[in-house]
Amino acid sequence: MLLTDIKNFLLENNYPSFRYKQIEKNYNSGRYNNFLEMSDLPKDLREILNEKFPYISVVEDKFQSELGTKKALLKLSDGLEIETVLMDYDQWITACLSTQVGCSLNCQFCATGKMGFKRNLTTEELLDQIRYWNIKIYPKYIGRIVFMGMGEPFLNYDNLLESLNHIDIGARKISISTAGIIPKIIEFANLKTQYNLAISLHSVFQKTREELMPITKTYNLDELIKACHYYANTTNRQLFFEYALIKNVNDSQKDLDAVINLLKSNKLFYLNIITLNPVKGSNLQPSDKLKLFETELTKKHINFSIRRSFGQKIDAACGQLAYNTDIC
Numbered sequence: 152m153l154l155t156d157i158k159n160f161l162l163e164n165n166y167p168s169f170r171y172k173q174i175e176k177n178y179n180s181g182r183y184n185n186f187l188e189m190s191d192l193p194k195d196l197r198e199i200l201n202e203k204f205p206y207i208s209v210v211e212d213k214f215q216s217e218l219g220t221k222k223a224l225l226k227l228s229d230g231l232e233i234e235t236v237l238m239d240y241d242q243w244i245t246a247c248l249s250t251q252v253g254c255s256l257n258c259q260f261c262a263t264g265k266m267g268f269k270r271n272l273t274t275e276e277l278l279d280q281i282r283y284w285n286i287k288i289y290p291k292y293i294g295r296i297v298f299m300g301m302g303e304p305f306l307n308y309d310n311l312l313e314s315l316n317h318i319d320i321g322a323r324k325i326s327i328s329t330a331g332i333i334p335k336i337i338e339f340a341n342l343k344t345q346y347n348l349a350i351s352l353h354s355v356f357q358k359t360r361e362e363l364m365p366i367t368k369t370y371n372l373d374e375l376i377k378a379c380h381y382y383a384n385t386t387n388r389q390l391f392f393e394y395a396l397i398k399n400v401n402d403s404q405k406d407l408d409a410v411i412n413l414l415k416s417n418k419l420f421y422l423n424i425i426t427l428n429p430v431k432g433s434n435l436q437p438s439d440k441l442k443l444f445e446t447e448l449t450k451k452h453i454n455f456s457i458r459r460s461f462g463q464k465i466d467a468a469c470g471q472l473a474y475n476t477d478i479c
């Protein structure tokens with residue numbers, strides 16, 4: 152259910168406009184599990200809403216927690232399941248949302264890719280992951296959103312954009328990560344929004360990237376980099392490159408030099424180094440060159456940070472989400 156459905160219903164039935172504002176506030180607060188609990192609304196309206204509109208489209212099937220990281224397996228109305236993650240160890244509580252059930256892109260370091268693609272999530276299912284967490288952690292609330300869970304956000308572009316229109320959090324606190332769907336990067340750049348965009352890069356060489364991320368065969372690296380410059384120059388926003396350090400794959404001096412050259416080519420490029428998280432069924436190993444990369448990148452005055460990785464024990468870290476890890 153989208154709040155616009157309720158808004159239209161209230162308008163059509165001549166309810167005063169403040170009722171919508173009340174409902175919207177209640178709905179996004181995480182305080183209530185259903186409309187009947189909203190005691191600031193007239194009883195008859197609560198009952199009508201309860202009868203007419205399903206409150207939330209996802210149901211918790213399994214919940215796990217490791218220190219500040221929480222992961223939930225959510226069942227959708229057709230019985231398919233997705234994972235969604237909450238990270239509570241920063242200034243802001245961050246929700247990492249899935250955009251698809253499974254993923255067609257089959258990146259070699261990712262558990263979701265090994266599931267194959269089932270379907271896109273609806274706008275409602277995207278938003279209800281936020282609502283689920285707000286209810287779960289009330290009275291705390293989510294301060295940041297990252298679309299970095301299961302699926303490729305730019306292959307569910309319309310629903311993604313629609314969901315962004317409904318999220319009650321500032322655009323600068325919302326990040327979207329793409330494996331490199333070039334036409335959508337251009338389209339997104341042309342919207343000139345304030346959202347953060349991250350590119351899963353992982354290698355600056357076509358051949359290595361193709362092996363890690365088969366999508367590179369369709370959207371090659373040179374064209375991707377051109378699109379990245381276009382995005383940064385059009386939006387004047389920083390563009391984030393995600394780079395998981397993988398032993399003997401992308402951690403050589405040659406890789407490091409190429410990364411430095413790329414980052415120096417645009418002042419708006421920013422590098423996030425991630426240590427690879429182990430995925431069942433993959434031979435890829437985390438690199439031991441993190442310190443070397445850190446020292447060299449610092450020396451060359453590259454804008455970068457090293458992303459801490461949490462939630463490995465519950466398979467909630469980057470690249471580990473899959474609702475049935477037996478298949479990995």
Ligand code: SF4
Pocket residue numbers: 254255256257258261262263264265300301302303330351470
């Ligand atoms: S890393 Fe992202 S795009 Fe690649 S297979 Fe996993 S979910 Fe899909």
